[in-house]
Amino acid sequence: MGLSFYNTLSKSKESFQSIEEGKIKVYTCGPTVYNYVHIGNLRTFLFEDLLIRYLKYLSYQVTHVMNLTDVDDKTIRGAKEKGQALKEYTLFYSEAFFRDLKTLNALPADFYPAATNHIKEMVDLIKILLNKAIAYQTEDGSIYFSIRKFKDYGALSGMKPDNLLDGASGRVSNDEYSKEEMKDFVLWKAYDLEDGDVFWETELGKGRPGWHIECSAMSMKYLGESFDIHCGGIDNAFPHHENEIAQSEAATGKKFVHYWLHSAFLNVNSEKMAKSKKNFYTLKDLLEKDFAPMSIRYSLITTHYRQPLNFSEELIAQSDAALKRVKEFVSSLKYIKTEKRFNGFEKIIQEAREGFVSHMNDDLNISPAMASVFDFIRKVNGLKDELGEKDARQALDFIGEINQVVGVFQFEDEILEEEILNLIEERNQARREKNFKKSDEIRELLLAKGILLKDTKEGTQWQKTS
Numbered sequence: 532m533g534l535s536f537y538n539t540l541s542k543s544k545e546s547f548q549s550i551e552e553g554k555i556k557v558y559t560c561g562p563t564v565y566n567y568v569h570i571g572n573l574r575t576f577l578f579e580d581l582l583i584r585y586l587k588y589l590s591y592q593v594t595h596v597m598n599l600t601d602v603d604d605k606t607i608r609g610a611k612e613k614g615q616a617l618k619e620y621t622l623f624y625s626e627a628f629f630r631d632l633k634t635l636n637a638l639p640a641d642f643y644p645a646a647t648n649h650i651k652e653m654v655d656l657i658k659i660l661l662n663k664a665i666a667y668q669t670e671d672g673s674i675y676f677s678i679r680k681f682k683d684y685g686a687l688s689g690m691k692p693d694n695l696l697d698g699a700s701g702r703v704s705n706d707e708y709s710k711e712e713m714k715d716f717v718l719w720k721a722y723d724l725e726d727g728d729v730f731w732e733t734e735l736g737k738g739r740p741g742w743h744i745e746c747s748a749m750s751m752k753y754l755g756e757s758f759d760i761h762c763g764g765i766d767n768a769f770p771h772h773e774n775e776i777a778q779s780e781a782a783t784g785k786k787f788v789h790y791w792l793h794s795a796f797l798n799v800n801s802e803k804m805a806k807s808k809k810n811f812y813t814l815k816d817l818l819e820k821d822f823a824p825m826s827i828r829y830s831l832i833t834t835h836y837r838q839p840l841n842f843s844e845e846l847i848a849q850s851d852a853a854l855k856r857v858k859e860f861v862s863s864l865k866y867i868k869t870e871k872r873f874n875g876f877e878k879i880i881q882e883a884r885e886g887f888v889s890h891m892n893d894d895l896n897i898s899p900a901m902a903s904v905f906d907f908i909r910k911v912n913g914l915k916d917e918l919g920e921k922d923a924r925q926a927l928d929f930i931g932e933i934n935q936v937v938g939v940f941q942f943e944d945e946i947l948e949e950e951i952l953n954l955i956e957e958r959n960q961a962r963r964e965k966n967f968k969k970s971d972e973i974r975e976l977l978l979a980k981g982i983l984l985k986d987t988k989e990g991t992q993w994q995k996t997s
């Protein structure tokens with residue numbers, strides 16, 4: 532089966548076709564950098580990482596843009612409370628965010644545009660909408676998008692402005708609001724004393740942009756007026772993405788995004804994990820409880836992205852166990868050193884690969900995809916005595932291949948192990964040649980690396996000193 536995704540726009544699974552052959556352009560809504568992100572946010576960012584990694588695995592050339600929302604009500608309020616300049620305040624949380632992504636082994640995006648560096652692009656876009664009379668200015672100087680002037684408004688969320696009750700029209704000036712408040716939304720907020728020293732003097736007057744226009748302006752700047760995939764958490768679909776479509780398509784007259792992918796929430800006791808509900812964990816909270824970063828990553832990516840996921844410590848313990856199984860498998864393969872070959876081993880690998888790919892092609896159906904990998908491990912474990920070194924190497928390469936997509940199996944220890952085994956072999960050679968000076972030197976060298984050697988009847992064994 533070819534690659535397919537559930538598109539929120541059509542509310543159906545569609546086979547995927549990139550605009551340009553072999554290339555895919557992806558925009559993912561990044562964090563509002565007013566605080567540390569919580570692991571609910573990270574679930575969404577890791578779903579996006581899994582998507583990008585899988586597209587790369589399929590050999591697409593991917594351009595990934597993730598914005599940073601570094602000006603909005605929350606960042607302005609936070610900076611004011613801390614007595615810091617907005618830039619200083621948001622930079623601190625942007626850096627914390629990048630550290631979290633790195634800890635969880637997410638691939639860096641190609642661009643991380645910050646809203647405050649793209650005010651001109653936003654002003655230009657708003658000017659186009661004003662010229663087309665799709666946007667209008669109110670007495671206080673703010674500028675709004677007239678949703679009735681854009682006939683497709685509501686296509687993503689399934690709501691139609693025509694269905695609004697009489698008297699429900701009007702305007703909304705906050706960035707986040709519910710479907711019941713489907714109204715003209717703000718593109719440019721005229722300066723308000725609450726904004727303190729956060730404002731831009733532009734052709735539109737003194738003020739700052741609304742949240743939605745940020746993503747239209749920055750996505751189109753880096754990816755073009757039409758691009759392939761746009762992602763976010765499901766709470767972004769309305770109003771944020773609905774408004775992005777309206778602003779962009781009203782300005783360009785072109786289809787903005789071909790595939791909209793939205794992830795479900797990470798919940799705690801069946802409730803969305805959210806800052807406002809105070810039911811959240813940051814990554815730091817979990818690391819302080821001694822959970823391994825890769826177990827956290829594994830926990831967040833291995834439930835299908837459109838399924839709500841309930842967070843629990845038990846979930847991380849299960850991930851620990853799964854990763855341990857892979858680690859033991861990888862370690863045991865290193866000890867296979869015989870020359871023999873297992874007839875048909877390539878076929879076993881190929882079947883596992885096909886299982887993995889066919890499920891991932893099906894809207895990133897990760898659970899059965901991983902089940903194919905674990906079936907493979909079980910099968911190979913049962914065949915161990917019949918495998919030779921070359922077979923073992925192929926099995927390791929296959930695990931490495933899967934790891935390009937899931938990014939959870941860290942092989943540093945195994946690489947170290949390879950190095951240790953090579954040094955032990957060199958030492959054995961030295962001992963056979965009665966070169967005890969060299970043999971002692973290797974023992975000392977390994978000891979300095981924290982590895983203690985023990986010569987036994989079965990050969991030389993090693994263990995870590997700490």
Ligand code: AMP
Nearest residue numbers: 562563571572575763764767796797804
């Ligand atoms: P924000 O910083 O609030 O704009 O959120 C950043 C990203 O995290 C957005 O794509 C949100 O949709 C997503 N998000 C927020 N809360 C959750 C949650 N509990 N589970 C999954 N994704 C979330």
Ligand code: ZN
Nearest residue numbers: 560561746771
């Ligand atoms: Zn956005």
